[in-house]
Amino acid sequence: xxxxxxxxxxxxxxxxxxxxxxxxxxxxxxxxxxxxxxxxxxxxxxxxxxxxxxxxxxxxxxxxxxxxxxxxxxxxxxxxxxxxxxxxxxxxxxxxxxxxxxxxxxxxxxxxxxxxxxxxxxxxxxxxxxxxxxxxxxxxxxxxxxxxxxxxxxxxxxxxxxxxxxxxxxxxxxxxxxxxxxxxxxxxxxxxxxxxxxxxxxxxxxxxxxxxxxxxxxxxxxxxxxxxxx
Numbered sequence: 001x002x003x004x005x006x007x008x009x010x011x012x013x014x015x016x017x018x019x020x021x022x023x024x025x026x027x028x029x030x031x032x033x034x035x036x037x038x039x040x041x042x043x044x045x046x047x048x049x050x051x052x053x054x055x056x057x058x059x060x061x062x063x064x065x066x067x068x069x070x071x072x073x074x075x076x077x078x079x080x081x082x083x084x085x086x087x088x089x090x091x092x093x094x095x096x097x098x099x100x101x102x103x104x105x106x107x108x109x110x111x112x113x114x115x116x117x118x119x120x121x122x123x124x125x126x127x128x129x130x131x132x133x134x135x136x137x138x139x140x141x142x143x144x145x146x147x148x149x150x151x152x153x154x155x156x157x158x159x160x161x162x163x164x165x166x167x168x169x170x171x172x173x174x175x176x177x178x179x180x181x182x183x184x185x186x187x188x189x190x191x192x193x194x195x196x197x198x199x200x201x202x203x204x205x206x207x208x209x210x211x212x213x214x215x216x217x218x219x220x221x222x223x224x225x226x227x228x229x230x
Contacts, residue, residue, distance in 0.1 A: 011071030020087035020196035065170025097152040107183035111150030113192035
């Protein structure tokens with residue numbers, strides 16, 4: 001008796017991404033479902049996403065983490081992926097990530113962003129990411145280089161982590177709690193393209209360092225030993 005095929009959802013947190021949505025949704029792999037989480041868009045993003053075949057989830061509470069977690073809780077797939085909705089990352093790159101999780105080779109797979117051209121990743125954003133990677137290494141021992149949004153893991157295991165951050169610290173809290181739970185975490189290079197539209201988090205020095213502050217708070221949490229997939 002053969003096992004049923006692995007189901008996959010891609011969570012796409014969305015705030016005014018009307019211009020980028022067609023490019024992003026066109027690159028969702030066949031037989032995967034796109035969950036576009038509308039976080040208060042005013043540019044018709046939700047309607048565009050529906051017209052292109054995506055399932056739209058509404059999350060009224062503003063915040064990157066709030067949108068990501070709304071997508072996670074709305075999913076019923078075996079494996080959940082996350083990807084920004086601004087056309088800076090191709091969701092098709094998640095195919096080997098999902099295969100690695102499905103085959104039991106890793107519990108959480110992350111994409112290390114590699115800019116494809118000058119200006120794709122502003123200096124202040126790179127500096128903030130470098131600082132966070134160093135703090136993460138001190139906190140967990142993980143030798144990661146990026147805390148980027150492209151990632152894949154099993155849905156039930158992610159829910160078991162009990163993630164509570166609903167702002168910029170959500171991606172980091174996922175990694176920290178996964179490390180505390182003994183997850184096998186892999187990182188692979190992915191091309192990073194110039195985003196479409198304005199960044200909601202790292203578009204300015206002020207926004208970047210607000211994000212760093214949120215993430216520093218996550219790093220100072222008491223370790224949680226729940227959610228192990230072993």
